[in-house]
Amino acid sequence: MELLQLVKQRQSDRSYTQDKVDLETIKKCLEIAHLAPSSINSQPWRFIIVDDEQVRANLAKALQVELKGNTINKFAPTVPLFVAFCGEKDARRRSFDLGAAVNYFCLALAEQGLGSCIMGGMKEEEAVKALNIPEDYKLEIVVAVGYSTQETREKNRKNLDDLLFYNQFGNKAK
Numbered sequence: 001m002e003l004l005q006l007v008k009q010r011q012s013d014r015s016y017t018q019d020k021v022d023l024e025t026i027k028k029c030l031e032i033a034h035l036a037p038s039s040i041n042s043q044p045w046r047f048i049i050v051d052d053e054q055v056r057a058n059l060a061k062a063l064q065v066e067l068k069g070n071t072i073n074k075f076a077p078t079v080p081l082f083v084a085f086c087g088e089k090d091a092r093r094r095s096f097d098l099g100a101a102v103n104y105f106c107l108a109l110a111e112q113g114l115g116s117c118i119m120g121g122m123k124e125e126e127a128v129k130a131l132n133i134p135e136d137y138k139l140e141i142v143v144a145v146g147y148s149t150q151e152t153r154e155k156n157r158k159n160l161d162d163l164l165f166y167n168q169f170g171n172k173a174k
């Protein structure tokens with residue numbers, strides 16, 4: 001699939017069918033995530049595929065948090081599969097590296113016809129406990145995966161011209 005089309009197709013899906021997600025497909029997408037660039041090629045990521053019913057339920061509970069007076073991630077208990085992205089705590093550019101891997105992963109899922117939602121909102125301690133993550137790793141993000149029931153939406157983005165400068169910050173002339 002053409003990259004632009006794939007990028008437009010990838011969106012935050014928050015409603016899924018209960019169809020099982022094939023583990024081989026997830027592994028294929030994680031192979032693509034693992035091809036992401038990282039600082040000094042440190043590859044500080046670890047991936048946890050979460051398909052066990054009990055672990056999934058525990059994680060879904062940890063993902064539902066209060067944010068500005070609302071509970072976010074209420075859809076978490078209906079997610080058929082999660083992939084948790086952890087990073088080596090002492091990796092220099094851990095968040096940046098993990099972000100690249102997460103985005104490669106989500107695009108790879110989109111190419112396979114799978115929906116996803118990057119989920120950063122969570123009760124971290126509870127999620128770390130649910131996934132048994134050791135102390136020297138940071139749980140960066142959880143990605144919900146499944147077959148989406150949502151239509152593809154138009155992207156809602158700021159105007160690129162307002163964010164783009166030439167040669168020095170603030171210079172719009174070209």
Ligand SMILES: Cc1cc2nc3c(=O)[nH]c(=O)nc-3n(C[C@H](O)[C@H](O)[C@H](O)COP(=O)(O)O)c2cc1C
Nearest residue numbers: 010011012013014072073117118119120121122155
């Ligand atoms: C680091 C990060 C954390 C996010 N955390 C959540 C989250 O906890 N829950 C959620 O529903 N969406 C979450 N999102 C999804 C964003 O809300 C979404 O990417 C943004 O609104 C743009 O919409 P789109 O992904 O459909 O293009 C997160 C996205 C990123 C990149």
